[in-house]
Structure formats: structure tokens, C-alpha cells
Amino acid sequence: MSSERREYKWVGTRQIRPDGHDKVTGRAKFGSDFSLSGMIHGRVLRSPHAHALIKSIDTSKAEALPGVKAVITSKDFKDQPSELKPAGEGMVNYRDMTRNVMAREKVLYDGHAVAAVAATTVEIAESALKLIDVKYEVLPHVIDVDEAMKDGSPILDDKMIPIGYDTKNPTNIAKHVEFSLGDTDEGFAAADVVIERTYKTESVHQGYIEPHAVVASVSEDGQAQIWCCTQGQFMVRTFVGQLLGMPTSSIRVTPSEIGGGFGGKTVVYLEPLATLLSSKVGKPVKMIMTREEVFRASGPTSGGSMDFKIGATNEGKITAVTGTVRLLAGAFPGAPVAPACMCAVAPYDIPNVHIQGYDVLVNRPKVAAYRAPGAPISAFGAESIVDELAKELGMDPLKLRKLNAAKKGTKAAYGPTFRDIGYEETIDLAMDHDHYKAPLGPNQGRGVASGFWFNIGGESSATVNINEDGTAVVISGNPDIGGSRASLAMMAAEELGIEYSDVRPIIGDTAAIGYNFLTGGSRVTFATGLAVVEAAKDAVRQLCERAAKIWEVDADGVVWDDGHAKPASSNVGEFEPLSLAALAAQAAKTGGPICGHNAQNVQGAGPGFATHICDVEVDPETGNVSVLRYTAVQDVGRAIHPSYVEGQIQGGAVQGIGWALNEEYIYSSNGTLENTGFLDYRIPVASDMPMIEAVMVECPNDRHPYGVRGVGEVPLVPPLAAVANAVENATGVRMEALPISPPRLLAALDSSNIKQAAE
Amino acid sequence: MESIEFEKPETVDQAVALLQGASGNAKILAGGTDLLVQLRAQMLEPSVIIDIKHIEETRKLTKNSDGSYTIGAAVAGAEAGDRDDITKDWPGVIEGWELIGSTQVQGRASLGGNLCNASPAGDSVPAMVAAGMTVNIAGPNGRRTIPVEDVTVAPGRTCLEKGEFVVSFNLPARPAGGGDAYLRLIPRTEMDIAVVGCGVAITLDDAGVVKTAKISLGAVAATVLVVEDAAKAIIGTKLDADAMSALDAACQAACKPIDDKRGTIEYRTKIAGVLARRAVTIAAERAGEK
Numbered sequence A: 001m002s003s004e005r006r007e008y009k010w011v012g013t014r015q016i017r018p019d020g021h022d023k024v025t026g027r028a029k030f031g032s033d034f035s036l037s038g039m040i041h042g043r044v045l046r047s048p049h050a051h052a053l054i055k056s057i058d059t060s061k062a063e064a065l066p067g068v069k070a071v072i073t074s075k076d077f078k079d080q081p082s083e084l085k086p087a088g089e090g091m092v093n094y095r096d097m098t099r100n101v102m103a104r105e106k107v108l109y110d111g112h113a114v115a116a117v118a119a120t121t122v123e124i125a126e127s128a129l130k131l132i133d134v135k136y137e138v139l140p141h142v143i144d145v146d147e148a149m150k151d152g153s154p155i156l157d158d159k160m161i162p163i164g165y166d167t168k169n170p171t172n173i174a175k176h177v178e179f180s181l182g183d184t185d186e187g188f189a190a191a192d193v194v195i196e197r198t199y200k201t202e203s204v205h206q207g208y209i210e211p212h213a214v215v216a217s218v219s220e221d222g223q224a225q226i227w228c229c230t231q232g233q234f235m236v237r238t239f240v241g242q243l244l245g246m247p248t249s250s251i252r253v254t255p256s257e258i259g260g261g262f263g264g265k266t267v268v269y270l271e272p273l274a275t276l277l278s279s280k281v282g283k284p285v286k287m288i289m290t291r292e293e294v295f296r297a298s299g300p301t302s303g304g305s306m307d308f309k310i311g312a313t314n315e316g317k318i319t320a321v322t323g324t325v326r327l328l329a330g331a332f333p334g335a336p337v338a339p340a341c342m343c344a345v346a347p348y349d350i351p352n353v354h355i356q357g358y359d360v361l362v363n364r365p366k367v368a369a370y371r372a373p374g375a376p377i378s379a380f381g382a383e384s385i386v387d388e389l390a391k392e393l394g395m396d397p398l399k400l401r402k403l404n405a406a407k408k409g410t411k412a413a414y415g416p417t418f419r420d421i422g423y424e425e426t427i428d429l430a431m432d433h434d435h436y437k438a439p440l441g442p443n444q445g446r447g448v449a450s451g452f453w454f455n456i457g458g459e460s461s462a463t464v465n466i467n468e469d470g471t472a473v474v475i476s477g478n479p480d481i482g483g484s485r486a487s488l489a490m491m492a493a494e495e496l497g498i499e500y501s502d503v504r505p506i507i508g509d510t511a512a513i514g515y516n517f518l519t520g521g522s523r524v525t526f527a528t529g530l531a532v533v534e535a536a537k538d539a540v541r542q543l544c545e546r547a548a549k550i551w552e553v554d555a556d557g558v559v560w561d562d563g564h565a566k567p568a569s570s571n572v573g574e575f576e577p578l579s580l581a582a583l584a585a586q587a588a589k590t591g592g593p594i595c596g597h598n599a600q601n602v603q604g605a606g607p608g609f610a611t612h613i614c615d616v617e618v619d620p621e622t623g624n625v626s627v628l629r630y631t632a633v634q635d636v637g638r639a640i641h642p643s644y645v646e647g648q649i650q651g652g653a654v655q656g657i658g659w660a661l662n663e664e665y666i667y668s669s670n671g672t673l674e675n676t677g678f679l680d681y682r683i684p685v686a687s688d689m690p691m692i693e694a695v696m697v698e699c700p701n702d703r704h705p706y707g708v709r710g711v712g713e714v715p716l717v718p719p720l721a722a723v724a725n726a727v728e729n730a731t732g733v734r735m736e737a738l739p740i741s742p743p744r745l746l747a748a749l750d751s752s753n754i755k756q757a758a759e
Numbered sequence B: 001m002e003s004i005e006f007e008k009p010e011t012v013d014q015a016v017a018l019l020q021g022a023s024g025n026a027k028i029l030a031g032g033t034d035l036l037v038q039l040r041a042q043m044l045e046p047s048v049i050i051d052i053k054h055i056e057e058t059r060k061l062t063k064n065s066d067g068s069y070t071i072g073a074a075v076a077g078a079e080a081g082d083r084d085d086i087t088k089d090w091p092g093v094i095e096g097w098e099l100i101g102s103t104q105v106q107g108r109a110s111l112g113g114n115l116c117n118a119s120p121a122g123d124s125v126p127a128m129v130a131a132g133m134t135v136n137i138a139g140p141n142g143r144r145t146i147p148v149e150d151v152t153v154a155p156g157r158t159c160l161e162k163g164e165f166v167v168s169f170n171l172p173a174r175p176a177g178g179g180d181a182y183l184r185l186i187p188r189t190e191m192d193i194a195v196v197g198c199g200v201a202i203t204l205d206d207a208g209v210v211k212t213a214k215i216s217l218g219a220v221a222a223t224v225l226v227v228e229d230a231a232k233a234i235i236g237t238k239l240d241a242d243a244m245s246a247l248d249a250a251c252q253a254a255c256k257p258i259d260d261k262r263g264t265i266e267y268r269t270k271i272a273g274v275l276a277r278r279a280v281t282i283a284a285e286r287a288g289e290k
């Protein structure tokens, strides 16, 4: 398939989103807005310890409290074998999953679920939690990734068998991965300049505003209905079915509107608990996490430490890179080490590369996905050291990147050879942008960084139903996080040749539409979009057949043009074109309903590249960093709806700035989390940010009919290093560890002043 | 949670009677921007909540004939910020008050609430202390007036006795050659709690020499501090470099901060000196403007 070059009516325009009115008027139903009559309420008892053996749990007092209807612990879940099973993009281990949703032998982090109660009111459920008597034997804990790798560190799971890592002793290292290309020894031998550094980032939360929420209702015949805020209703169905031993056909999951996910809602926490409680009680059970629970118990992304070494010629040609990336996984294996290793230097054409990574258990909540999982972390290291190289060589950092840029035909260290990609264009546009030439004042600095993300396709199903009045309904199966309904409707309108406002996109529950992989991997507008385009084409084919029937000609004598069936040529005969509305009105007589459908496992996702420019001003007396100006250039393939593409770019940049400057988990010496709210977990507020300028490069993906590439993840890859590089440019001090919070930066500035004074 | 009584007295005496008669824990409600958050976080379980906003005296901001002000304890920051007189006379007091929270919070947040919440980091308090403000307290034994700095005795604890509450504040007339300022450090630009706050009120003579000064620091000790050595360091000077570094050192020496998730001892101490220098510079500019 190649992307069609044609004039578009809807693609590339800025239409009002179909979910917009409901969202601004408050009518939209988010997870916690859902209620059923007869509903009762569930709450979770959580571990106060970072690491402890559960000696006993006595729930009798809680069960005796009037109003309490059920209490569950891990005893109510059957254990699962330890094996990796495919689930969508990756593999899951249900033995770990059942222990994460309800602690079994041990609690492994502060906030780990230990029991759950359903009661007639939230207040009674909370009182009941206080009556559950859990006896713990507190164990030593480990929070830091480097500490967890040391001999003698507390071990989270002494039965864990590491993958790709040989050891006889119990270890927290769950996995080791390696990627290589060429011969790095030779590469470094050919280098004139070699730099080696160590970097560190903190674990950060996705910061979605909407806490996890669910209502589950299990009927007497074992049929379960679940309403929840999730990035994947099919994922919830699979996981709940597996954890509770229920057949897939007995579970129907309806996703609510979603108040942010960013990867954090690609897993289950409350859904299996609410479903089990409901099946015990025979009533619908509602559960909502508090913000504190979200921070203590839901998965952030990894923090990591890493070593990078880079070699280059005096002319700036990079000859070799080696890297070791150590990512904390939280309490169960699954840090995004492989993507971290694969993405680190993917923007560059480097002949000799060796990158290895470790997936490391620590006493924190199990990590979950966060936009471009792993890539921002490794890119912080890689893009910082590239910046150091530019400084060492006395070269403009963008020129250095351009000289080494991956292009069509470049073989990436992680395997594939790139097709058409727009990385170089992002550098060119950044270099030509007036931002890059604007003068800087005192204490101000400028940094740049690039980033790469694969993007994915995946299983996608879509239905396009032609209504009797000539309008259409598009049913797809992906929760809409970033405006995807608008984009899907625009693509359907484009294919059908009707007004955008005549297409109503809806998101089906698990029983209304074929399987869809979850909303993640920047896949929806690309992959589900492709299924919608194919489903619309299927409807068009049927419309043409109906016209052929009416005209009594062969079906291939009819073409679809601008919303009308027309004779393919004058040889077919002279007929007045038939509009979609006219054909829809006669559908009953010409063969019945017209329903286009498509289902496929979409391949051919086009990778995304981005280059960002960041200006900061540093207050040398307080260490405060203000971001003055920020420009994000990105290859977006084709922007179906430019506003929502820009929104993705801006949001990613802001999240990355927060990651760079202030976000971190603060643990007490006991391993309990101290900043469990947005007051002390400091994501940026609106007044912290300048307007983020999004610049779109459109290098179409030749494997999508409109050239779409995923756009939602790569904008979070460059900002961490862009900010750190800007701070270095402003102060001369290189911050090798994030966050660059005021106290940390001031300490670094002061010690560099002392060093300078001594010299 | 047990049920909570809610009362809306219209006079000071009614409020005092309600406070005094309450069986369990009675809480005053002004703007509620602390109280409601604490209720929801289950930090408090009051038996009765007494909304003082229906008592006229708590809701009035008056400029008196001698140039001083009487500020009702429940006046919101946004209301004061809209007034030309007080914002011109005491820009530092308004700064401390008006940077609380966000626009939404500003529509509610009061001086009485900020002071009686008794956080060492309350933003309005250092500038009130520097300006020499006093509070009018009503209680079963009538009224009493005490300096703002005497109200908080420990984090979360005030000197108010059972049955007492703050009715209003007294803010002196702006002295000739006077200027004030408040600065705080937060890692973000809003919606954060001061890592350090510094309020300054000074007067200059015609030659630009500091005649009087009062310097107050927030968030660096259990309660808001008055740093007399800092004032001494600049009184009689033209704020030359030596005076400024003495000021900085005096502020650092006065700090008794804690290490917590919001800041380290070392950082808070250093920043206290920095903010004091900067706030004094702003106050002096304002004093020079007349």
C-alpha cells in the first residue's frame, strides 16, 4: 500500500471534536460518574510497609460490622502459574498480576493491596478496613535501583528466575537484554574523542487527573458487566477473566470517558476486586481510588541509572556508542528495558553500538507504561552525552545531530532498516526556526535534544454503518484519550464523501465490536484509523453494488466519487449519479442494511522522530529554573486533525519538562511514600509553562492510506535532555541526575563555584 | 464519619456562645480553603462548623480616618486586591495575601484562616508581622488585641482559648518613607507551599538611610520568626553591600528549619538570606517612591 496523494476535504482540517460539548458542559461520564441502583461500595486495605511477610489476616471483626457485605483477600483468588503469556504488545505473568492486585505471601510496597471490603456505604467500608487485623513481619526493603542490584540487597522474590541473566544466588535482576551492531572496540579505536558519563532519572507518575474507578455487576448466572476508566476494555476483559477464572464471553466491559491515562491505565487494579466482590454479594460494587491510593499503588514509570560512552572523530562523525541502562521495575518484573535500549540512539546512524539493560525489582509499586515507555529515560542519557560531545568538539549541537542523522536506509542498532523517515527534516526546521537564532540574556541558556519512538499497529476492528438518512455511525473499540474519535470520523467522512458532522463516532464495549488492542503505542489514529478507512471502503463497495443493481449494470461499472455512485465510463451507460443518502434510503429494497466492516492485525507503523529546543533562565541564587521558550519539531506523518496532533506534542513536552525539573517520588527511610498528592508531587502548573510551539513535519508513512504515523509518545522523549542541556548552557553546570529541582541545582552551582574559586 | 452540625451566626456574641457551648470539637469556617481540604483528608472530625461569614464585622475592610485599616477576618484576598487604597499603601501585605493559591482560592482565602491554620508556611503571615499588624480576638471574656506574631504557638496550634476567635485585624497607617514587600520561594509558580517566605517593612529618611525595619521569615522554624538582628543589620545604613550581607547572615543565623519533603535545612537557610536581601531591596524602592 502506498499513501494516496490527493486533495482532501476533511483530512488536515480542524473540526470540533464529537466529545467536546459533553466535556465542557460536564455531561461526559467519567469512571466515577457511573452508578447503578442497589449499588454498594468497595474500599481497599493497603500495606503500611514497604516489604513484609503477611503472617495472618483476620477479617472476622470487619465481616461482623453491620453494613459490610463481603471481605476478600488473596485467598479468594486462585493462584496462577508463573509463565509469560502473550497479551497484546507484550507478555504478562499472571502469577505476578494476581499478587499485584492482592498481596499473597508478602507485601512488596507501601500501598500494596491486602484486602478489600464491600459495604453499603463508603464510610462503613472504611470503618471495616480499620477492623481487619493483619499481622506483618517487617523485612528490610530497597527503593533505589543501584542499591537493589548490589550483593546483599534485600531480595523481593527469592524464587524468581532471571531471564537472560545467569546467577546462582537470589537476585533482584529480573532480566538482562542486549542490542548490538558492528564492533564497538573498533569504533572507539577509530575515535578522536571519547566521553564516558553516568546519568540518573527518578521514577515519575503519569499524572492523569482522573483516579481509577470501576463499577462491576455480576448477575446470578455469572454474567459480569464492568464499567471503568481504562485504556483498553478488551485488556480488562482478558485480565479479569484470567484472574477470576471466568470465560471471556461472560464479561462485558464498557469504557467510560477517560481523564488521562498516558499508559497508566493499561493495567488492572480495582476491576478484578470489584468483580469478585460483586459476585460474592450479588449487587453492583463501585470502587474509586483516592489520589493518595493512585500515588501509592498505581504504576509510575521506571527510574533508572545508566552509563554511556560515546566516541567520535574530530569532524563529528560518531564512531561508537555503548550504554548500560538499569531500570527499576517496582515490585514485579516489567521495566521497559528493551525499548529503553532500542530507542536510546535510534535517531543516529552509528556503525558500532552496544546497549544492554537490566530490569530490577525494588519495593515500589509495579511500573506501568508511560508515553514511549523507557525511551525518555535512555534518551536523557544519550542526548546529554551527545550534547557533551558537541561541546567537546566545539560543534553546534544540531549540526552534530544532522551529521549523524538516521535516514531512509539506515540500519538501526535494534534491528530494522528505516523506510521513509523525517528525522533530518526535524533538525533542519529546528535550525531554521527563529527560536534557534534568538539572542539569550544573562543566566539564560538553550538546549536541544532529539528523540525516537517506534509506534505500533496491532489488532483493530471497526464498523461503519450507513444510516437510512444518509448519515453514518463509526464504531471502534479504543478509548479516546487524545481526540481520536474526531480523527476517525474525519477519515470516514473523507472515504464516504459526506459531511464530517454526519458521521457519529462511538466507542463500542467489548460485546459491540471485534477485538481491539488497547489505546497505547500511539496506535489508534494509525491502526484503528486504517481499520475505519477499510471499513468505510467496504461500505462504499456495497454502495456501488447497490447502484449497479439499480442501474442493472455490473458492479465494476460503478465508481464512488465525492459521495456519489457514478458510472465508471460512458460505456457503462448514462445515469444520474446516486448520492449516499439516495442509496441509503433505498437500502431495504436493494439488499438490506449497508454495514462496512474491517478487522485486521495492522502492520507498518511508521516510527516517529522529534527535535526540541528549550530556553531556560536559571536564578543563580536559588537554583530555580524557568522555561522561557520551547519549540518542538516532530515528524507526524500526516496530521489528520492538526490541533490534536499539536496537543499531543505540547502535552508531551510539558510532561517532559516536569520530569526534568521537579517530579520525583519521595520515600521515607521506612520506604513509605511521602508525597502522595499533587501538592508535593510537583507536575508543572499552567503558569510554569510558556506556550509550547509545535512545528509539524509531514513525512507520510507509506503504509497508511493517508500517511499517518503515531504522534502521541515521541514528544515525551527529548524534553528531559533538552532541559538539562539548556541548564548546562546557562550555568556551565551539567546536571547528570534528574530532577533539576531548585535545591539540587543550587547545591551543584555552589559546589562548582567552590571548585572554580579553588582553581 | 459522624454527622457534623453547621451554624451561621450573625453576631460575634452568637459565634462566641456557639464556640463555648460546643460539646466536641468546634471549628470556625471562613473561606474553607484549608478547613474543607482537611475535612476531606479526614484530618479533622469536628462536631460543629461555625461559618463566620454572616457576621458583618468579619467581612468589612475599612480605611479609618487616621489612615489605618481594619480588616475583617473573613475578607477574601481577591476583595482586598481589588482595592486601590490598601494595595497602594501596603503592597507587601497584599502580595502575601493575594498569592495564596490560585484565582479560585483567592475568592475565598482569608487572613484569619491563613493565620489560624497556624502553618509555619502561611504566606500572609510574614508580611502582616513585618507591617506590625495586630488581631482583635473576641471570646467569653470580651475582646483582646495582640500582635499577629503571638497568635501561633506551634505548627497547627494557636493561643486562642476555648470560645475565642479572630474577628478582625488592625493594619497601621503607612508611615512616611515606608515601604514593604513579601517574597516566597516555591519550585513552581503557584499552587505550592512556601519553602521560605520573607516579609519586610522599612522606613527610610530623606537621605535614604533606613530608620526602622521589621523583618519576618516564614517556613524556617516552627512559627513565623521576627528577626531582630536582621533589622539591626540594616538600620542606619543605606543598604550598601556590607549591610546586605550582614542582613543575609542574620537571617541565615535565625533559621531553625526542618528537613522535609519540601526543602532541606541547608537550602531553606540559604534561601532565607537571599529572599531577605531581595525583599529589602523591593521595600526600599517602594519607600523611595512615596
Ligand SMILES: Cc1cc2nc3c(=O)[nH]c(=O)nc-3n(C[C@H](O)[C@H](O)[C@H](O)COP(=O)(O)OP(=O)(O)OC[C@H]3O[C@@H](n4cnc5c(N)ncnc54)[C@H](O)[C@@H]3O)c2cc1C
Pocket (backbone or CB within 6 Å): B027, B028, B029, B030, B031, B032, B033, B034, B035, B036, B037, B052, B073, B074, B099, B100, B101, B102, B105, B108, B109, B110, B111, B112, B113, B114, B115, B116, B117, B121, B122, B123, B124, B160, B164, B165, B166, B167, B191, B192, B193, B194
Ligand atoms: C489549592 C490551594 C492552594 C493554596 N495555596 C496556598 C498558598 O499559596 N499559600 C498559603 O499560605 N496557603 C495556601 N493555601 C491554604 C489556604 O488557602 C490559606 O491558608 C487560606 O488563607 C485559608 O483561609 P480560609 O479563609 O480559607 O480558611 P479556612 O479554611 O476557613 O480556615 C482555616 C483554619 O483557620 C481557622 N479559622 C479561620 N478563620 C478563623 C478565625 N477568624 N478565627 C479563628 N480561627 C479561624 C479554621 O477553623 C481552620 O482551622 C492553599 C489552599 C488550597 C486549597
